[in-house]
Amino acid sequence: MTVGGGGSGAAATGRPWGLTLLLIIALAVFVVLGIWQVRRMYWKHDLIARVNVRVRAVPASLPTDARLVSARPGDLDYLRVKLSGVYVASQSARVRAATDLGTGYWAMTVMRLDDGRTIWVNRGFVPEGVTENQVWTGVPAGAVRVIGLLRSTEPGGSLLQSNRPQDDRWYSRDVAALTRAKQAGRTVPVFVDAQQEEGRSFRGSKPVPGLTVVRFADNHLSYALTWFAMAALSGAAIGLVWRQARPKSS
Structure with a gap:
């Protein structure tokens, strides 16, 4: 038992x-x-x-500043908008890019809008070897109209490399950092990828727009x-x- x-x-x-x-x-x-x-x-x-x-x-008008600030991340991404104003050629930057056309740069330039606001515009792709001076000289003078896609800022840099504002080396389209580095004053907290660009006078080679990867x-x-x-x-x-x-x- x-x-x-x-x-x-x-x-x-x-x-x-x-x-x-x-x-x-x-x-x-x-x-x-x-x-x-x-x-x-x-x-x-x-x-x-x-x-x-x-x-x-x-294309719709650019949302108000209040809407841009209050929007949750991604809420307004890829909204198709229309802009009109003038570029500030001296406030331009090259941002590293890899596209279907190869490696090179996004040509970023500040636009002063007709409504008084200021925004960064990604005018399009330029190939390897294009200098910052060539980006400047390629900016059209006078009134410009742009149709493009609204994009959220890309702070910090790419996955592998951080932005180096002190060396003017950019690996992401960080609106705040670009604005400080180029002394652009106050810009809206987003940028626009240009699909179409119309102006009276273009100098030099024009960046290739419309390469946004959706x-x-x-x-x-x-x-x-x-x-x-x-x-x-x-x-x-x-x-x-x-x-x-x-x-x-x-």
Whole structure:
């Protein structure tokens, strides 16, 4: 009787409660991550649909400063707008770029708008070897009209390199830093990627506009399926552990 009682107690205490708890936690985490990715997928699809409508829409006026400041990040990205004003050629900069046309620079120039505001305009792509002086001399004089896409500032630099304002080396279109470096006064907190540019007089070679990449990574479904598969494996592992721990009948 004593031996039998000891065997029953060992079997009871041998249940893999700790491992089971870890697997249950893992299962729950994987399910939550899967659901989160599904929600992200719907959000991304909605974003793509909205952007596709924006980039093909009739150009609108630049939103008010209050709207630009209060907008959440990305809310106004790729809104198609129309600008009219004059460029300030001396307040130009080259920002490193890699495009379908090769590596080179975005030609960024400040525009003083007819409504009194000031905004940075990405006039387009210029190839490797174009100097900053050539960017300046290529800026049209007099009244200019631009149709383009509103973009959020890109602070700091690229993934691999930080902006170096002191050396006039730019790897991202950081509106605030460009404004300080070029002493442009007060500019709106966004910039515009030019699609079309019309002016009375162009000097030198004109940057190639309209190269904005409107593409979004959409891998959320595959990520969601991966997390749900991991959850299923965790559930299967729980069953396997408990089957192996079941006392064998003599």
